[in-house]
Amino acid sequence: MWQVLFYVNPTTIAVVLALCLAAAAALAWWRHPDPARLRRPVRVLPAVMGAVYLAVLAAPVGGTEFAESGGRAVVRDPMLSFRDIPGFGEPSGPRAGFGRTLEDGRTVWYAPEEAPLAERTGEGRGEDGLYVHDTPDGDLAVTDAEGEPAPQEEAALAERVVTEELARNAEHEARLAAEGPWGTSGGLALQERTLNTLLFVPVGVLAFFAFGSWTARVLFGPGLSLTVEAAQWALPWNRMADTGDLLVNSAGSVVGTLFALAAVGAVAVARPGGETGAGAGGAPSGPRTDRERIPRGPGQPRNQPRSTDLG
Numbered sequence: 001m002w003q004v005l006f007y008v009n010p011t012t013i014a015v016v017l018a019l020c021l022a023a024a025a026a027l028a029w030w031r032h033p034d035p036a037r038l039r040r041p042v043r044v045l046p047a048v049m050g051a052v053y054l055a056v057l058a059a060p061v062g063g064t065e066f067a068e069s070g071g072r073a074v075v076r077d078p079m080l081s082f083r084d085i086p087g088f089g090e091p092s093g094p095r096a097g098f099g100r101t102l103e104d105g106r107t108v109w110y111a112p113e114e115a116p117l118a119e120r121t122g123e124g125r126g127e128d129g130l131y132v133h134d135t136p137d138g139d140l141a142v143t144d145a146e147g148e149p150a151p152q153e154e155a156a157l158a159e160r161v162v163t164e165e166l167a168r169n170a171e172h173e174a175r176l177a178a179e180g181p182w183g184t185s186g187g188l189a190l191q192e193r194t195l196n197t198l199l200f201v202p203v204g205v206l207a208f209f210a211f212g213s214w215t216a217r218v219l220f221g222p223g224l225s226l227t228v229e230a231a232q233w234a235l236p237w238n239r240m241a242d243t244g245d246l247l248v249n250s251a252g253s254v255v256g257t258l259f260a261l262a263a264v265g266a267v268a269v270a271r272p273g274g275e276t277g278a279g280a281g282g283a284p285s286g287p288r289t290d291r292e293r294i295p296r297g298p299g300q301p302r303n304q305p306r307s308t309d310l311g
Contacts, residue, residue, distance in 0.1 A: 008191035008198075009182050016198050020256060024205045024263035031209060032267050043210040049203060050224050057199075058231040072233055078243040084189035086176055096169070100161050108132060108158045110165070120145045130158040196245055197252040200225065204256020221253020222246065 031038035075081070097111040107129045109115065114133040121127075130150055131143050140162060142155035150158065175185045182190065200221050207220040225246050233241035 002188075005188040005191040005195060006184060008195050013194060013198065017201065017255075020201045020205055021259050021263065023202070024208075024256075024259045025266065027205070027209045028260070028263040028267040029271075032271055035209075035212070038209055039212060042206060046203065046206045046210050046220060046224075049206065050227070053199070053203075053224060054228055054231055057228045058235055072239045073241075074233065075240065075242040075244060078247040081189060081242065081244040082193065084187055085193070086181065086183070086186035086190070098165060098169075100165060102157070102161070106130065108161050110162045114141070114143070117147050120147070130154060132158050132162045193244070193248050197248045197255075200249045200252030201256040201259070204253035204258075205260045206256075207253070208257050208260035217257055218254070221256070222250040225249035225253075 027038065027042065097109070099107050099109045101107050109129055110132045112134050115131050120129070120131060127145050129145055131145070132140050133143075135141050140159050142150040142158045144150050149155070172185065176183060179185055184191075203221045203224060204217075207217050211217050211220065228249075229241040229243075229246055233239065
């Protein structure tokens with residue numbers, strides 16, 4: 001299912017938003033001038049959509065092998081996954097530090113600046129590692145774990161490994177710049193976040209027309225997202241809930257609510273006369289008078305209420 005992320009781009013985003021806005025306009029036109037008559041048939045749709053989202057979003061995507069490893073986890077930082085988006089988090093750059101393991105088991109460590117001796121004895125570094133850094137004249141210097149110049153043969157090998165890796169990194173950075181933010185070479189984090197937002201725009205639209213209470217309209221989308229995340233945490237093949245998903249899902253639901261509100265306002269302008277018994281939000285527009293509540297009897301003047309004396 002993740003293959004759909006390759007089709008998330010500005011064009012498809014515009015199409016989806018236009019369809020949601022058109023659907024909101026159609027529902028607003030249909031319900032005018034009586035909002036209550038649309039709620040019961042439309043109320044089925046959010047329930048069906050919620051069941052489908054639970055079945056699809058909480059289902060195992062990559063198989064059930066995740067049930068055998070790790071425990072349940074909650075990503076509490078909603079901005080954590082955004083750091084994987086190219087240009088949003090800290091850029092790696094072609095000159096960022098890295099390490100590469102040689103065939104003989106030794107590791108070549110590269111950093112733009114020479115690594116302090118204290119860092120060369122850290123966990124996983126080893127005593128036979130080679131350390132490469134840039135020199136002021138643009139060349140590469142190779143030292144051992146003690147900070148002494150490495151033997152010429154070992155230094156040549158380390159320089160070749162680092163030079164090849166820097167070239168690959170520079171090529172990757174150039175490809176990312178050419179593709180722009182919607183490219184796929186840097187991963188699909190932006191596409192994933194955008195898709196999770198778009199999925200909940202129709203939820204907000206339907207919730208607006210299905211419920212008369214603003215509390216239900218606003219909280220239905222976040223509540224559905226929270227249910228999906230709880231299911232992903234509880235089911236054995238996911239075991240993870242992400243507050244970042246909750247954030248973007250809720251944002252999409254709010255966008256859908258705003259679409260529906262704008263559509264109702266546009267229909268009210270296009271079809272003047274007001275909505276009977278309710279305002280744009282579905283709440284009663286004001287108290288009724290006796291003249292509005294009781295039909296005029298035969299022979300009574302137009303402005304005189306009919307008598308309600310039943311005796």
